[in-house]
Amino acid sequence: MAGNPGTIDADGGPVRHIPVMLAEVLAQLKPAPGKIILDGTFGAGGYSSALLEEGAEVIGLDRDPNAIAAASDLLARYPRLSLHHARFSTLDRYAPEGGLDGVVLDIGVSSMQIDEAERGFSFQKNGPLDMRMSGEGVSAADVVNRAKVGDLTRIFGILGEEKNAGRIARAIEKKRAEEPFATTRDLAGLIEIVTPRRAKDKIHPATRVFQALRVYVNDELGELAGALLAAERALKPSSVLAVVTFHSLEDRIVKQFISARLGKAGGSRHLPEVAPAPALFDQPGKAMIAASEAEAAENPRARSAKLRAAIRTSAPAPETGLDAFGLPSLADISRLGGA
Numbered sequence: 159m160a161g162n163p164g165t166i167d168a169d170g171g172p173v174r175h176i177p178v179m180l181a182e183v184l185a186q187l188k189p190a191p192g193k194i195i196l197d198g199t200f201g202a203g204g205y206s207s208a209l210l211e212e213g214a215e216v217i218g219l220d221r222d223p224n225a226i227a228a229a230s231d232l233l234a235r236y237p238r239l240s241l242h243h244a245r246f247s248t249l250d251r252y253a254p255e256g257g258l259d260g261v262v263l264d265i266g267v268s269s270m271q272i273d274e275a276e277r278g279f280s281f282q283k284n285g286p287l288d289m290r291m292s293g294e295g296v297s298a299a300d301v302v303n304r305a306k307v308g309d310l311t312r313i314f315g316i317l318g319e320e321k322n323a324g325r326i327a328r329a330i331e332k333k334r335a336e337e338p339f340a341t342t343r344d345l346a347g348l349i350e351i352v353t354p355r356r357a358k359d360k361i362h363p364a365t366r367v368f369q370a371l372r373v374y375v376n377d378e379l380g381e382l383a384g385a386l387l388a389a390e391r392a393l394k395p396s397s398v399l400a401v402v403t404f405h406s407l408e409d410r411i412v413k414q415f416i417s418a419r420l421g422k423a424g425g426s427r428h429l430p431e432v433a434p435a436p437a438l439f440d441q442p443g444k445a446m447i448a449a450s451e452a453e454a455a456e457n458p459r460a461r462s463a464k465l466r467a468a469i470r471t472s473a474p475a476p477e478t479g480l481d482a483f484g485l486p487s488l489a490d491i492s493r494l495g496g497a
Contacts, residue, residue, distance in 0.1 A: 177204030178264065178463045179402055179449050186400045186467040187260040189214035195260040196253065196392070198246030198385055200225055203232050205262050210236045214259075217252050221245045221292045221376075247384030250392040257394030263401045265382055265408045266459070284343040289372045298371040302345060303338045307331045317379070317407065318370030322353045326367060342368075369405070382408055386415045390438060393470040399439070400467040409446075409464050416441060416468045438475065439468035 177183075183205060189195055191213035197206045200218035202225070209216050215238040220226055226243045233239055242252055246263060287299040305313070307327045314323035329352045330339070339345050346364040353363040373379060389399050399416075403409040421437025447467075449460035 176457055177208065178266075178404075178457065178460045179447070179453070179465050180205065180208055182447055182449075182465050183262055183400050183402065184208060184212070186465070187262060187398050189260070193259040194254060195262065196249055196258050197262050198249050198389075199262075199264045199266075200229070200241065201264065203229055205264065206239060207232065209262075210239055214238070216240075217258075218242070219244045219246050219249055219252065223293065245381055245384075247381045247388055249385060250388040253392035258389075258392050258397055259394065260398045260400065261389040261393060263382075263385060263389075265378070265401065265403045265405075265412075284341055287339055287342050287345055289368075289375045291376045296375060298345075298375050299339055301371060301375060302330055303334050313374050314367050314370045316370075317373045318366035318368075319406070320366040320370065326352050373407075379407060379411060382411055383415070386412065387475075390419070390470070391475045395470055395472040397470045398467060399470065400465065402463055402465050404459070404462050404464075409466070412466045413446070416445075416466060419468070421473075436473035437471050438473050440471055441468045443467070 187195055187209070189209045189212035193214045194217065195209050195214050196217045196219070197209065198219050200206055200220040203218070206216045206218050210232075216236075218229070218239060218241045220241070221244065223243050226241050229241055233241065244252065249261065287297065287302065289298040290296075301313070302310070307330075310327035310330060311323045314320040314326060320326065326349055329348055330345075333339070333348055339348075345367070346362075349364040349367055355363050386399075386401075393399060401412045403412055416439055419438040420441060421435050445466065447465040449463040449465075454461045454463075
């Protein structure tokens with residue numbers, strides 16, 4: 159991540175991509191020789207490099223094959239680094255038998271993905287409307303051109319928290335009947351017409367829709383929930399889970415997960431007290447740490463960053479399901495149009 163141009167600021171322009179809240183993450187993980195830490199969002203290796211410099215052994219995962227291919231120099235420099243092309247929801251498969259000493263997750267889009275127009279992540283760079291981190295499966299164009307208006311409205315409203323979700327969805331339906339959406343400029347241009355930018359707006363009108371499509375196409379919230387459960391299984395007692403988020407939906411999932419794992423008693427004051435479940439995590443410090451004003455001023459990507467960390471207890475991990483958001487499955491989108 160460090161030293162690469164990439165992600166967009168509030169105005170949609172490129173900014174230097176550096177590891178967000180790096181000092182705070184290192185303070186939680188306390189990397190040292192003999193420790194094994196898994197970086198579930200390797201990207202350009204920002205966190206991993208810092209962990210390796212402190213002497214830790216690092217297991218890196220990334221679902222983007224380009225990120226793995228670009229890490230040859232780092233692999234050559236550090237024999238303590240191993241990399242795997244994998245989703246972080248499967249991270250427990252890569253943990254050693256004795257468990258991990260730490261897991262770090264940076265829940266944001268990689269600068270390398272934003273910076274490449276052909277990946278279709280940025281409305282500032284015209285390219286195919288793609289957004290697939292792995293390069294496989296349903297693309298953003300498939301969703302925009304095939305999903306029902308009601309489903310588009312839910313995707314934009316829930317995953318992007320877009321207030322004009324319905325208006326944008328209906329405009330998309332009308333436009334795609336004339337000609338399918340093919341490029342990022344096609345979609346961003348329509349959104350600019352439907353919801354023009356006002357002088358007081360800090361972000362581009364297409365920001366939330368592009369965020370929603372990226373999150374949906376890559377099942378980012380489902381992956382995050384799966385990664386938290388996988389980390390719970392893979393971490394040894396007294397090890398640390400550290401998660402950096404940038405959007406309220408992601409932060410809410412992490413917050414609720416940790417809160418549910420603290421083993422506190424629940425129930426109503428009008429009913430008998432419910433016995434507390436065994437605590438799977440402890441949280442002796444602050445529940446949430448925000449990026450400092452100084453870092454936010456230097457790196458716009460850090461403005462909304464939040465770090466939540468917790469320490470794994472010795473209680474065994476339970477069998478736990480995941481909540482759904484009531485959105486159409488990617489398989490449903492794929493079947494529409496015969497693709």
